[in-house]
Amino acid sequence: xAGYTATKQDHLRRLRRxxxxxxxxxxxxxxxxxxxxxxxxxxxxxxALQSFAIALLEExxxxxxxxxxxxxxxxAEAKLKEASxxxxxxxxx
Amino acid sequence: xAGYTATKQDHLRRLRRxxxxxxxxxxxxxxxxxxxxxxxxxxxxxxALQSFAIALLEExxxxxxxxxxxxxxxxAEAKLKEASxxxxxxxxx
Amino acid sequence: xAGYTATKQDHLRRLRRxxxxxxxxxxxxxxxxxxxxxxxxxxxxxxALQSFAIALLEExxxxxxxxxxxxxxxxAEAKLKEASxxxxxxxxx
Amino acid sequence: xAGYTATKQDHLRRLRRxxxxxxxxxxxxxxxxxxxxxxxxxxxxxxALQSFAIALLEExxxxxxxxxxxxxxxxAEAKLKEASxxxxxxxxx
Numbered sequence: 230x231a232g233y234t235a236t237k238q239d240h241l242r243r244l245r246r247x248x249x250x251x252x253x254x255x256x257x258x259x260x261x262x263x264x265x266x267x268x269x270x271x272x273x274x275x276x277a278l279q280s281f282a283i284a285l286l287e288e289x290x291x292x293x294x295x296x297x298x299x300x301x302x303x304x305a306e307a308k309l310k311e312a313s314x315x316x317x318x319x320x321x322x
Numbered sequence: 323x324a325g326y327t328a329t330k331q332d333h334l335r336r337l338r339r340x341x342x343x344x345x346x347x348x349x350x351x352x353x354x355x356x357x358x359x360x361x362x363x364x365x366x367x368x369x370a371l372q373s374f375a376i377a378l379l380e381e382x383x384x385x386x387x388x389x390x391x392x393x394x395x396x397x398a399e400a401k402l403k404e405a406s407x408x409x410x411x412x413x414x415x
Numbered sequence: 416x417a418g419y420t421a422t423k424q425d426h427l428r429r430l431r432r433x434x435x436x437x438x439x440x441x442x443x444x445x446x447x448x449x450x451x452x453x454x455x456x457x458x459x460x461x462x463a464l465q466s467f468a469i470a471l472l473e474e475x476x477x478x479x480x481x482x483x484x485x486x487x488x489x490x491a492e493a494k495l496k497e498a499s500x501x502x503x504x505x506x507x508x
Numbered sequence: 509x510a511g512y513t514a515t516k517q518d519h520l521r522r523l524r525r526x527x528x529x530x531x532x533x534x535x536x537x538x539x540x541x542x543x544x545x546x547x548x549x550x551x552x553x554x555x556a557l558q559s560f561a562i563a564l565l566e567e568x569x570x571x572x573x574x575x576x577x578x579x580x581x582x583x584a585e586a587k588l589k590e591a592s593x594x595x596x597x598x599x600x601x
Binding site for chain 3 (some may be wrong): 398
């Protein structure tokens with residue numbers, strides 16, 4: 230069982246909101262809305278995706294990473310490296 | 323006419339791809355996929371939205387901003403400030 | 416003359432502040448300060464650099480880009496592309 | 509002892525490089541260098557600070573967070589929340 234099952238509904242609600250924002254962007258482009266207003270909506274959609282990522286990451290560290298580090302050894306190190314790489318991708322994207 | 327009409331189809335195609343990625347995220351959460359794989363997909367969706375924003379911004383500067391600065395005066399300044407604020411929001415989000 | 420000369424002192428002041436923050440980070444590492452406090456200071460230094468970049472970019476668009484687009488043609492396009500690429504690097508870094 | 513002591517020299521070396529880049533930025537502004545070249549250097553300095561933050565965060569999770577989650581309870585939760593908040597600040601800055 231993945232660590233995020235418990236709050237799955239929260240995650241899905243956030244993602245549906247992000248999907249709605251991306252569909253809103255298509256409507257804005259289609260209706261020739263003003264560029265600056267569209268760019269503001271892009272920032273909102275990006276922030277929504279980041280909030281989802283941060284919530285998921287927190288859960289992942291509380292479950293998968295905590296379990297692995299409790300056991301220690303090579304698997305703990307691999308899990309930490311993997312989480313750290315995912316964080317690096319988010320910081321740089 | 324907004325400056326981005328000419329390449330509207332390009333913009334819509336990028337946004338539909340981002341929408342597909344956000345829907346893919348919902349499926350991954352629903353199927354309890356591994357957190358790290360989901361986070362990788364979040365980075366991809368965020369990058370797609372950023373690529374759209376950068377393409378739109380380039381067009382906006384080439385049309386609206388260039389038109390305004392050609393006329394000069396207070397409106398040119400206002401347009402530049404507005405574009406700069408939108409860029410700041412994207413850099414910080 | 417580069418477009419940013421007029422507000423050079425402002426830029427230098429911002430950068431000296433960022434330099435002070437990066438030196439503060441070295442002191443914190445040297446004194447084994449708590450990791451989380453160091454990471455908070457990294458966010459502050461990064462924000463200071465971004466503020467400088469945004470101010471410089473605004474000036475660049477108001478001078479170099481506006482001058483080039485007033486003349487039009489291939490050089491205007493090249494200047495816009497160049498500014499847009501620099502913005503893309505800042506959004507993605 | 510903070511978790512990052514072991515690789516302190518690595519961290520200090522990265523930070524001295526970032527400091528050199530920020531001083532380089534002051535020189536570029538002072539010598540009226542071309543804005544776009546300055547912006548490229550800002551991206552480099554920001555990336556150097558992010559690399560430092562990611563390395564420090566990885567160490568923090570491997571030591572402080574792993575120790576706390578091994579003990580469990582309220583302190584483990586607090587440590588995870590604290591790390592997650594620091595990550596969120598880095599992702600959003």
